[in-house]
Amino acid sequence: xxxxxxxxxxxxxxxxxxxxxxxxxxxxxxxxxxxxxxxxxxxxxxxxxxxxxxxxxxxxxxxxxxxxxxxxxxxxxxxxxxxxxxxxxxxxxxxxxxxxxxxxxxxxxxxxxxxxxxxxxxxxxxxxxxxxxxxxxxxxxxxxxxxxxxxxxxxxxxxxxxxxxxxxxxxxxxxxxxxxxxxxxxxxxxxxxxxxxxxxxxxxxxxxxxxxxxxxxxxxxxxxxxxxxxxxxxxxxxxxxxxxxxxxxxxxxxxxxxxxxxxxxxxxxxxxxxxxxxxxxxxxxxxxxxxxxxxxxxxxxxxxxxxxxxxxxxxxxxxxxxxxxxxxxxxxxxxxxxxxxxxxxxxxxxxxxxxxxxxxxxxxxxxxxxxxxxxxxxxxxxxxxxxxxxxxxxxxxxxxxxxxxxxxxxxxxxxxxxxxxxxxxxxxxxxxxxxxxxxxxxxxxxxxxxxxxxxxxxxxxxxxxxx
Numbered sequence: 001x002x003x004x005x006x007x008x009x010x011x012x013x014x015x016x017x018x019x020x021x022x023x024x025x026x027x028x029x030x031x032x033x034x035x036x037x038x039x040x041x042x043x044x045x046x047x048x049x050x051x052x053x054x055x056x057x058x059x060x061x062x063x064x065x066x067x068x069x070x071x072x073x074x075x076x077x078x079x080x081x082x083x084x085x086x087x088x089x090x091x092x093x094x095x096x097x098x099x100x101x102x103x104x105x106x107x108x109x110x111x112x113x114x115x116x117x118x119x120x121x122x123x124x125x126x127x128x129x130x131x132x133x134x135x136x137x138x139x140x141x142x143x144x145x146x147x148x149x150x151x152x153x154x155x156x157x158x159x160x161x162x163x164x165x166x167x168x169x170x171x172x173x174x175x176x177x178x179x180x181x182x183x184x185x186x187x188x189x190x191x192x193x194x195x196x197x198x199x200x201x202x203x204x205x206x207x208x209x210x211x212x213x214x215x216x217x218x219x220x221x222x223x224x225x226x227x228x229x230x231x232x233x234x235x236x237x238x239x240x241x242x243x244x245x246x247x248x249x250x251x252x253x254x255x256x257x258x259x260x261x262x263x264x265x266x267x268x269x270x271x272x273x274x275x276x277x278x279x280x281x282x283x284x285x286x287x288x289x290x291x292x293x294x295x296x297x298x299x300x301x302x303x304x305x306x307x308x309x310x311x312x313x314x315x316x317x318x319x320x321x322x323x324x325x326x327x328x329x330x331x332x333x334x335x336x337x338x339x340x341x342x343x344x345x346x347x348x349x350x351x352x353x354x355x356x357x358x359x360x361x362x363x364x365x366x367x368x369x370x371x372x373x374x375x376x377x378x379x380x381x382x383x384x385x386x387x388x389x390x391x392x393x394x395x396x397x398x399x400x401x402x403x404x405x406x407x408x409x410x411x412x413x414x415x416x417x418x419x420x421x422x423x424x425x426x427x428x429x430x431x432x433x434x435x436x437x438x439x440x441x442x443x444x445x446x447x448x449x450x451x452x453x454x455x456x457x458x459x460x461x462x463x464x465x466x467x
Contacts, residue, residue: 046353047301053133055080055107066120072155078132079144080109083125084116085156090123093161095149095194097141097168097175099201099408101134103300112167114412115419125161127152135300138203139351141175146190163195165426167419169408170376173202173367177384178355180363189350196364196426198419201408203376204367205383206356207344210299211308212269212377217293219265219315222334223247223258231337236294243290252286264319270377273444276460279405280372288375288407298343303353309339359387359397366398366422366432368414371449372405381437398425398434401449404457413454 060071060082072083096112109130112119119126129148133140145166153160168176177199178184185191203209217236221227224246226239236243244251247259255263263281267273297306315334317327344354369381381399388394398421402414421432435451436442450456450463 044304046298046304048133048135048137048353051105051133051135051301053078053105053107055130055132056109058082058109060084060111063117063120065117069120070156074155076129076151076155077144077147079148080107080130081127081148081155082109082111083127083148083152083155084111084120085125085158086120086123088123089125089158091159091162092124093149093152093164094119094124094126095145095164095166095192096126096128097145097166097172097179098128098130099168099170099172100136101130103135105134107131107134114410114415115167118416118420125152125156125158136171136302136354138171138174138178138355139353141171142179142184142351142355143188143190145175145179146188146192149192150190163426164192165196165198165423166194167198167200168202169200171203173199173204174206174355174357176200177202177204177357177365177367178206178351180361180365181356181358182360182362183346183358184351184355187346187351194363196366196422197361198422199365199367200410200415200418201369201373201376202367203380204357205380207308207354208379208383209376210297211310211313211339212379213289213292214295214297214308215269215310215313215315216266216289218310218334220247220262220290221293222330223262223265228335231335232296233294233335240290240293252284253282255282261317264317265315266374267319268314268316269379270374271371271379271382271443272440274371274378274401275446275448276370276372276403276405278372279460280370280374283372283374283405285374285407299354303343305343306340307343307354308341309337310334311336311338357384357387358391359384359389359393360391361388361393361396364396364398364422364425364431366400366418366425366434368400368402368410368418368452370402370404370406370409373407373409375407378437385437398422398432399437400452401435401437401443403449403453403460403463405460411454414452417452417454 055075057073057080060073062069068087070085107130109128127148129144131141131144149164166176166179176197180194180197220243224243226242247262249256267277315331317330318324344352346352369378371378388397402410424430425432447464
């Protein structure tokens, strides 16, 4: 059941993530009464364009089992790189996209640790870029990963790869998913036609990530009775110790009655009832999520203007389908902000500032995601599936749920198996099995995620015998 949204005063701004900067207050509304705004005068120039970074060239030591590989390090178009080619190279290349590396000026690069032994043993070359910028710059992640793929032959002296695949974690999973999208192929400055993709713990719902984190922190502040009364919620970090005390008996492991209401809200926002969510909610990822509160919606300067809002969002306070009096009051009284999707519109100079994952692709994609991830939630898998179905690409998408409580909390076996299965599908036409992600009853089953979780985590609820 959807909440009838409170009507905001003006349709200017939004909510977002990964930015703790103070900004002008956007028009918003709570309890039907407008918050008096300070007019927002946003520039069309984004902060990211003026930042400077330094690529760090780091040595690439051989694995003990593969001492004779060719290894290359250096800088390509402002990004540090590592490349490795085995003696038995099969003519194919795997690009690895790393996750979010923070906001520092140093650009670092490293290998795909879990996949590297399998790749070398089976004759695959691999390459990884630091990207030429830090922050949540997926546009640069796609372009620099593609640029390195295109430079492979000039760097190594080898022939052009017969096929190129891509994989990545977290923000790198966003890169890996966006890289095979039709919009990316049409608008990238360095287009590469990948043969297949394996996004892991990826932000495959693209900008939903920032809506989710804004809604999470808005709800926490409101449940604590501490606002927010304006947007951005510039007082969030100062009030965070009070918020934690109001919602937890022992943060982050023991939520109190108000904290359990936040758990209900976050469960709904993050993908619905499912195993291992409770363990994820009671994890140290709470610190990571709460650190994003109070952002101005420009994603730390990745966008020039704020992006998302919470207009029409239903905060499911009691975890039920219907709405109680308390839930109606909560939804009526929480600050409402209108989003501004054009902040991430298409551009005439290449990719969007935050590349989208429309689900419009024509190569095999196998993705894996943990069920308890509180930071990049399982909901991203559901959005990816919905968009693929809408685009007619759903037959090319296989998704797997992993029973683990943290972000990118995979075993090496789970990662390798997903990649091997994508390769076998692309090269031999054998489509691998996956999990249903949209059927709420299936996802809520206590044994959901057991099929592809290897090994079972001893600290978590066990799977039934035979699963």
